[in-house]
Amino acid sequence: MGYELHISRAEEYYDSEEHPIALVEWLTYAESNSALRVGGWLGWDEERQPIYEHVCTDGSLVSLTWFEGAIEIKGNFDGDPYREFGSIAEGLQANLQGDDGERYTASGVLPPAR
Structure with a gap:
């Protein structure tokens, strides 16, 4: 997948x-999530x-x-967006949504939802 996803x-x-x-909530969450690391x-x-960087199950690196x-969430990966980022969205009590409005x-x- 080569377009943006959003947790909102x-x-x-x-x-x-x-x-x-x-922002402080995101930083606290990200620092406590071992799947995320600061990349820049x-x-x-x-x-x-x-x-933050996340290594996807296909080995691709994406940024958050x-x-x-x-x-x-930006980067290219071949996996299922929900399997890759659903737990992050749930951990933040938020939605995982693509650029075209679809929800994962x-x-x-x-x-x-239009």
């Missing part, structure tokens, strides 16, 4: 600022934040970053 508490990920995952940084000085109340759940892919 909003009905649609682009509304994440209305129902945000707080965004920003400078006090404003900088870590870019916090942006405007949601977690953005344990029950399968749900169509956009």
Whole structure:
């Protein structure tokens, strides 16, 4: 899969600022998750934040970053998005959603809510 996924508490990920995952909450969660490691940084000085990396089951490396109340997942992998990132979404009490609005759940892919 070569497009972005989003972990968000909003009905649609682009509304994440209305129902945000707080940055401090994300950082606390990410630091406690052994499947994530810091792979770089965004920003400078006090404003900088870590870019976390996750190695997928197919060996691909993806990045996870916090942006405007949601977690953005970027990279290419061949696995099932829910199996790769569903536990992270559940751990944050949030949804896993693709760029096209589809939702990934344990029950399968749900169509956009439009």
